[in-house]
Amino acid sequence: MANAKADPSIYYVPHNGWYPVMVALGSGLMLSGFGHYLNTVKATGDGSFVQFYMGLAILAVVLFFWFSKVIQENFEGLANAQLKKSYVWGMGWFIFSEVMFFAAFFGALFYVRAFVVPWLGGEGDKAVSHLLWPEFSPEWPVMQNPDNQLFQGPAESMAAPSLSQWGTYLPFWNTVILLTSSVTVHFAHTAIKNKNRGGIIAWLGLTVALGVLFLVLQAEEYIHAYNELGLTLSSGIYGSTFFILTGFHGFHVTMGTFILLVQLLRAFKGHFQPDDCFGFEAASWYWHFVDVVWVCLFIFVYVF
Amino acid sequence: MSEVVDSHGHDDHDHGPDKGLARWLFTTNHKDIGTLYLWFSFAMFLIGGVLALGIRAELFEPGRQFFEPEFFNQLTTNHGLIMVFGAIMPAFVGLANWLVPMMIGAPDMALPRMNNLSFWILPFAFGMIISTLFMEGGGPNFGWTFYAPLSTTYAPPSTTYFIFAVHMMGASSIMGSINIIATILNMRAPGMTLMQMPLFVWTWLITAYLLLAVMPVLAGVVTMMLFDIHFGTSFFNAAGGGDPVMFQHIFWFFGHPEVYIMILPAFGVVSQIIPTFARKPLFGYDSMVYAVASIAFLSFIVWAHHMFTVGLPLAGQLFFMYATMLIAIPTGVKVFNWTATMWKGAMTFETPMLFAIAFVILFTIGGFSGLMLAITPADYQYQETYFVVAHFHYVLVPGAAFSIIAAVYYWLPKWCGRMYDERLGKLHFWLSFIAVNVTFFPQHFSGLAGMPRRIPDYAVQFADFNMMSSIGAFAFGLSQVLFLYIVVQAIRAGKPAPARAWEGAHGLEWTLPSPLPYHTFTHPPKVTAAEMHS
Numbered sequence: 001m002a003n004a005k006a007d008p009s010i011y012y013v014p015h016n017g018w019y020p021v022m023v024a025l026g027s028g029l030m031l032s033g034f035g036h037y038l039n040t041v042k043a044t045g046d047g048s049f050v051q052f053y054m055g056l057a058i059l060a061v062v063l064f065f066w067f068s069k070v071i072q073e074n075f076e077g078l079a080n081a082q083l084k085k086s087y088v089w090g091m092g093w094f095i096f097s098e099v100m101f102f103a104a105f106f107g108a109l110f111y112v113r114a115f116v117v118p119w120l121g122g123e124g125d126k127a128v129s130h131l132l133w134p135e136f137s138p139e140w141p142v143m144q145n146p147d148n149q150l151f152q153g154p155a156e157s158m159a160a161p162s163l164s165q166w167g168t169y170l171p172f173w174n175t176v177i178l179l180t181s182s183v184t185v186h187f188a189h190t191a192i193k194n195k196n197r198g199g200i201i202a203w204l205g206l207t208v209a210l211g212v213l214f215l216v217l218q219a220e221e222y223i224h225a226y227n228e229l230g231l232t233l234s235s236g237i238y239g240s241t242f243f244i245l246t247g248f249h250g251f252h253v254t255m256g257t258f259i260l261l262v263q264l265l266r267a268f269k270g271h272f273q274p275d276d277c278f279g280f281e282a283a284s285w286y287w288h289f290v291d292v293v294w295v296c297l298f299i300f301v302y303v304f
Numbered sequence: 305m306s307e308v309v310d311s312h313g314h315d316d317h318d319h320g321p322d323k324g325l326a327r328w329l330f331t332t333n334h335k336d337i338g339t340l341y342l343w344f345s346f347a348m349f350l351i352g353g354v355l356a357l358g359i360r361a362e363l364f365e366p367g368r369q370f371f372e373p374e375f376f377n378q379l380t381t382n383h384g385l386i387m388v389f390g391a392i393m394p395a396f397v398g399l400a401n402w403l404v405p406m407m408i409g410a411p412d413m414a415l416p417r418m419n420n421l422s423f424w425i426l427p428f429a430f431g432m433i434i435s436t437l438f439m440e441g442g443g444p445n446f447g448w449t450f451y452a453p454l455s456t457t458y459a460p461p462s463t464t465y466f467i468f469a470v471h472m473m474g475a476s477s478i479m480g481s482i483n484i485i486a487t488i489l490n491m492r493a494p495g496m497t498l499m500q501m502p503l504f505v506w507t508w509l510i511t512a513y514l515l516l517a518v519m520p521v522l523a524g525v526v527t528m529m530l531f532d533i534h535f536g537t538s539f540f541n542a543a544g545g546g547d548p549v550m551f552q553h554i555f556w557f558f559g560h561p562e563v564y565i566m567i568l569p570a571f572g573v574v575s576q577i578i579p580t581f582a583r584k585p586l587f588g589y590d591s592m593v594y595a596v597a598s599i600a601f602l603s604f605i606v607w608a609h610h611m612f613t614v615g616l617p618l619a620g621q622l623f624f625m626y627a628t629m630l631i632a633i634p635t636g637v638k639v640f641n642w643t644a645t646m647w648k649g650a651m652t653f654e655t656p657m658l659f660a661i662a663f664v665i666l667f668t669i670g671g672f673s674g675l676m677l678a679i680t681p682a683d684y685q686y687q688e689t690y691f692v693v694a695h696f697h698y699v700l701v702p703g704a705a706f707s708i709i710a711a712v713y714y715w716l717p718k719w720c721g722r723m724y725d726e727r728l729g730k731l732h733f734w735l736s737f738i739a740v741n742v743t744f745f746p747q748h749f750s751g752l753a754g755m756p757r758r759i760p761d762y763a764v765q766f767a768d769f770n771m772m773s774s775i776g777a778f779a780f781g782l783s784q785v786l787f788l789y790i791v792v793q794a795i796r797a798g799k800p801a802p803a804r805a806w807e808g809a810h811g812l813e814w815t816l817p818s819p820l821p822y823h824t825f826t827h828p829p830k831v832t833a834a835e836m837h838s
Contacts, residue, residue: 009827010411011412011491013333013823014332014416015332016322016332017417018330019421020417020420020424021330023421024425027425028428031468032428035464035465038464039461041534042461082491085490086415086486086490086491089482089485089489093486093516094482096516096517097478097517097520099520100516100517100518100519101520102524103520104524107554108524112550116542116547116550129542145545146542151538151541233531233535236544236545237538237546241539244539
């Protein structure tokens with residue numbers, strides 16, 4: 001390998017490193033540990049998270065060192081413009097794969113609403129299941145499941161009330177919060193461009209705070225759903241689609257908030273330059289993506 | 305050669321590979337990682353092959369022979385899973401690792417550390433899959449398509465591990481694809497336009513997009529399975545307002561593009577090999593690129609042709625039938641172009657060429673039986689019979705697997721600087737070619753006569769065809785041991801190969817010396833139209 005430090009026309013290829021194989025080990029331990037936990041819970045009612053936490057700990061430590069190393073290499077001038085372009089391509093297509101992950105769940109939601117529920121209600125010449133559950137009446141949200149003994153339907157749904165009552169409708173405020181946070185993260189970017197360190201920290205800090213606020217309200221909503229609405233994961237297809245879509249979105253908000261928090265800490269250390277802030281930019285693209293998913297959720301899960 | 309082999313300005317620690325195991329665990333070198341992928345996939349090919357031989361041993365004669373029916377189900381399921389996700393896909397990623405950077409004049413893959421991670425996830429994922437076979441309740445037994453509710457309500461406990469293994473191999477594929485896209489789009493030698501890229505690079509670029517689009521959907525569907533099994537949801541349970549048929553829709557939205565993920569890089573390999581041994585440029589390069597892109601696009605709108613008998617509305621059946629038949633057009637363009645490339649060429653028939661020609665012929669047979677299956681009313685008869693088994697094995701074994709074998713023979717002299725034994729190579733080809741047809745051709749007949757697939761026993765009228773299949777399968781399996789011997793022998797003691805191992809070969813990889821230095825194209829090479837064969 002030629003020396004990438006001396007010659008910016010050379011694409012930096014790092015020498016051997018222990019991070020990737022340890023990430024593979026950590027995720028292997030974590031996922032098989034989680035599987036083991038789930039299976040023992042199902043069989044005996046109790047399980048242990050020890051292996052899961054071991055894997056998670058390895059993952060966290062190794063990723064910390066891995067990212068630190070990449071940041072340090074950038075400061076050493078090893079990352080030329082072409083390498084940074086690879087990062088941009090990489091993050092962009094990673095977000096595309098995330099879009100497709102959510103597409104699977106949105107696809108399930110649309111298929112259920114357009115086909116499954118009407119068919120279960122007897123629509124169409126092939127809908128024989130209506131003979132099995134003649135009581136079932138197709139509606140969305142599904143409040144009474146075909147077999148309501150096995151899957152107890154919810155008492156109330158999360159569907160949006162009429163516009164005049166949105167002032168007390170929590171998902172509406174969550175939408176406002178996330179849309180605002182997309183704007184604040186953009187202002188943080190502008191602050192980087194203007195070399196305004198105080199501005200970066202303020203706007204990024206505000207974004208992280210909005211992310212946390214969203215998560216708190218989302219948790220509040222889940223508690224409300226479980227305790228007062230009788231809306232749970234096992235309350236039939238409405239609960240299933242509701243929780244898997246909002247749940248994975250919430251998981252992504254958690255990740256996004258954490259990533260932005262890391263960028264905030266880096267901003268305190270003065271890491272970002274107007275022409276060299278990929279870590280921040282990747283985090284902000286991810287955040288905008290999570291925001292767009294929420295808008296789709298709000299429209300298709302809550303409003304329509 | 306100073307342009308291609310950098311011999312000065314070294315960092316102290318960057319001379320070459322590390323010693324021993326550390327080299328393979330920690331490597332960021334695309335050649336090392338390509339080698340890891342290829343050996344891993346070969347190991348999986350043997351394990352999946354042993355499972356297949358278990359199936360064929362059980363089916364050698366009517367009546368129960370060796371295995372409980374429950375275990376037979378595990379054999380078919382794990383044979384499919386291991387061959388698809390463990391053998392074919394990683395082998396193509398291995399080829400991409402070895403070849404894409406050299407073909408486009410790049411120093412390595414765009415993101416070398418992530419490249420290592422993509423590989424090392426796989427042993428953990430497949431360790432998990434294989435370990436399920438030894439668990440209480442047995443391994444996955446619901447077929448490689450894992451239809452709900454067999455894979456949810458009635459699934460063995462080991463399904464939980466199966467789900468997480470799928471998540472891991474999906475992550476591996478996604479990272480691999482991102483790497484390949486970034487490499488191809490960002491790291492071509494200056495002056496190499498997209499329409500000058502070797503076809504193998506083109507097919508992998510398009511395959512990577514397919515992977516990025518559908519592997520997350522597979523992750524989504526297994527996640528819904530996980531929730532149905534452990535968290536009380538009812539995605540695939542009609543009693544709670546869900547639908548098992550919805551599983552099939554989401555699965556095949558992944559599954560059909562997945563089929564092309566396993567064949568598009570094969571098209572690329574064959575498009576490299578045939579021009580070399582016909583000593584002519586590829587006929588209709590542009591149309592080849594457009595054909596691959598069309599096939600990739602169509603793969604997203606044909607998924608329900610796997611589900612004609614589950615009770616789709618008539619309009620859906622018609623749409624999916626016609627859309628499926630459309631694929632024959634770009635595929636026909638490709639077969640025509642390969643044939644036209646050979647037309648009036650100065651042909652020689654070295655082992656890679658033999659495998660490539662066999663690919664064109666036998667893949668076409670698989671394509672034609674695919675057209676038969678696309679006809680909805682006819683499919684009512686073929687569904688779940690051995691005709692389907694014959695069809696997809698024709699496109700996957702003498703299709704995908706033959707192209708991988710052809711690629712190994714073709715590029716091995718470049719990879720290790722040594723030539724394989726041509727006589728043994730030809731022997732391997734003829735044994736494989738005959739055995740593969742003896743194995744799978746009779747399955748067309750038993751299938752058309754109504755023999756169901758995934759069944760450990762069968763009616764006596766299918767006995768002769770099954771015996772033939774079993775004999776062919778064992779012969780095919782043994783010939784792959786010969787392949788292993790040929791490759792190892794070439795690596796250890798083959799005759800030194802020249803830089804341009806084949807007289808008619810074009811492309812940047814052949815401008816590099818043999819054996820290859822550990823790092824190549826540290827400085828980008830000059831791209832000439834003559835070398836790109838354009």
